[in-house]
Amino acid sequence: MWFRxxxxxxxxxxxxxxxxxxxxxxxxxxxxxxxxxTQPQETMRHFRAYTVSFDSDDDDGGDGDADLKAIPxxxxxxxRRHTGPIPKNNRPEWFTDSDLFTxxxxxxxxxxxxxxxxxxxxxxxxxxxxxxxxxxxKHHAARLGAAADWNTHTTLxxxxxxxxxxxxxxxxxxxxxxxxxxxxxxxxIITGPIIYGKEPRNWLGEQGEVPVAIxxxxxxxxxxxxxxxxxxxxxFIYPQETPRLTGGYDHRPYLTSIRTIEHFTGLQFFTRLTxxxxxxxxxxxxxxxxxxxxxxxxxxxxxxx
Numbered sequence: 001m002w003f004r005x006x007x008x009x010x011x012x013x014x015x016x017x018x019x020x021x022x023x024x025x026x027x028x029x030x031x032x033x034x035x036x037x038t039q040p041q042e043t044m045r046h047f048r049a050y051t052v053s054f055d056s057d058d059d060d061g062g063d064g065d066a067d068l069k070a071i072p073x074x075x076x077x078x079x080r081r082h083t084g085p086i087p088k089n090n091r092p093e094w095f096t097d098s099d100l101f102t103x104x105x106x107x108x109x110x111x112x113x114x115x116x117x118x119x120x121x122x123x124x125x126x127x128x129x130x131x132x133x134x135x136x137x138k139h140h141a142a143r144l145g146a147a148a149d150w151n152t153h154t155t156l157x158x159x160x161x162x163x164x165x166x167x168x169x170x171x172x173x174x175x176x177x178x179x180x181x182x183x184x185x186x187x188x189i190i191t192g193p194i195i196y197g198k199e200p201r202n203w204l205g206e207q208g209e210v211p212v213a214i215x216x217x218x219x220x221x222x223x224x225x226x227x228x229x230x231x232x233x234x235x236f237i238y239p240q241e242t243p244r245l246t247g248g249y250d251h252r253p254y255l256t257s258i259r260t261i262e263h264f265t266g267l268q269f270f271t272r273l274t275x276x277x278x279x280x281x282x283x284x285x286x287x288x289x290x291x292x293x294x295x296x297x298x299x300x301x302x303x304x305x
Contacts, residue, residue, distance in 0.1 A: 020093040022154060023147035031144075034076040036223075036231075037272040038190055042073065043105055045097065045156055049141035049148040050077035052156050054105050069200065069213035070107040071159040074192035074267060075135035079181040082143045089142060089149045094132060096155045107155050107210040114206070130204065130214065133161025135191045137174045159193050160204050160214045161240070168244030170218070173236065173251060177222060179292045190221040194237065194264045216240060219261045221269060224290075230277070234286045235261055251289060258282040 025047055033051040043054040052075045055067040093109070100106035112132050135157050142149040161170070181187045193215030200213035217239045223231040236254045258269055259282040270278050 020095040020153075022095060023150045025151065026147070028144065031078050033078050033188075034190070035078065035188060035272070036270045038074055038076055039268040039271050040073070043100065045100075047136075047148070047151050047157075049144045049152060050075050050136035050157065052076075052135070054100060054156070056105070068104045068210075069193075069195075070105065070111065070155070070210050071193055071213055071215065072135060072156065073265075074190055075157060076188070076190045077136050077140070078186060078188050079140050079143065079177065080186045081182045081184075082178075086139060086142050087146065087149075088139075089146050091138070092150055092153050094153055094155060094158075100156070101210065104210055107205070107212045109155060111155075111205040111209045111212045112160065114204075129163060130160035131163050131166040132158040133166045133170065133218075134158055136189075137177075140174070140178060159218070160212055161218065162242075164244040165218075165238060165240060165242045169238055169242045169249050169251065169254070172249045173220065173238075176251075176289070176292070180222070180224065180290055183292050184224045184290070187222055187224045190269060192219060192265065192267070193217075194219055194261070196264065214240075217264075219256075219265070221258060221261065231281065232290070233258065233281050233284070234289065237261065237264075252287070255286050257285045 027046060027048055031048075033046075038053070041053050042056040045052050045054070052072045055069060055073050094112075096106050096108045101108060109132070112130065132155070134152055136152050138149055138152045141152045177187060177189060193213070194217040195213065196216045200215070202214045203211040204214060205211040217237050219235065219237050221233065221235045223233045226232045235256050235258050236251065237256050237260070238254050242254075262268060262282070270281060273281070
């Protein structure tokens with residue numbers, strides 16, 4: 001494992017980390033976060049606000065090494081309309097799952113430590129490090145309560161994400177997802193990393209820490225019920241180097257097909273549907289984003305703490 005190239009972005013004295021733990025998980029059975037069934041489902045964890053699958057220590061890549069990348073294969077969640085203000089709760093320290101950490105399937109936050117120091121030591125125009133980017137946004141989970149919000153702050157729900165993407169186009173799309181949920185009543189989101197090739201090119205972490213794979217890109221699939229007993233779908237791929245802009249974002253260049261995401265990830269989406277229905281949804285690429293009522297546009301805009 002340690003013959004792989006590990007990115008260490010700064011050198012300095014280790015800083016002790018405060019310990020945190022997840023809040024009690026109370027599932028809401030009316031929420032079906034992965035309602036159309038994403039495959040494979042390997043090491044699964046179910047939270048109130050989302051469902052996550054981690055790759056097990058098998059060898060899907062066929063390179064002779066266990067598939068231990070310390071980032072989720074995919075995260076899925078249902079988000080419903082919310083009326084009134086959404087509380088902005090404090091952020092806890094990042095925590096992990098002790099069983100997955102022991103098996104090397106998930107990291108602790110210290111694997112990200114030097115990346116964060118490097119980023120914080122530069123001005124905004126020179127932020128070259130990686131954030132711990134959420135798959136299920138903290139502000140989205142807050143619709144299901146403070147404990148659901150808290151439990152997004154785990155390394156089971158993050159990946160190394162360029163700050164320019166995390167605070168740029170990705171954040172803008174997350175805000176749009178909340179607006180779509182409020183406009184249409186509910187949406188489902190499936191998101192995860194993309195690694196081009198069998199193995200990651202770069203990793204975060206130091207000797208003795210669980211190495212964390214740095215994905216080349218990240219995908220997001222958003223769908224909602226349509227009027228013809230099907231679903232309306234938009235799918236996106238954002239490269240890590242997506243620039244951060246000062247004005248608005250045009251997300252149309254990042255639209256893609258679900259089939260393309262399946263090709264790059266090896267995942268299978270919408271497996272609950274018939275093969276014919278799957279094919280109909282997977283081969284199409286949306287050309288425009290769903291409309292949002294003018295009174296909702298911008299209401300959900302948030303910035304990360």
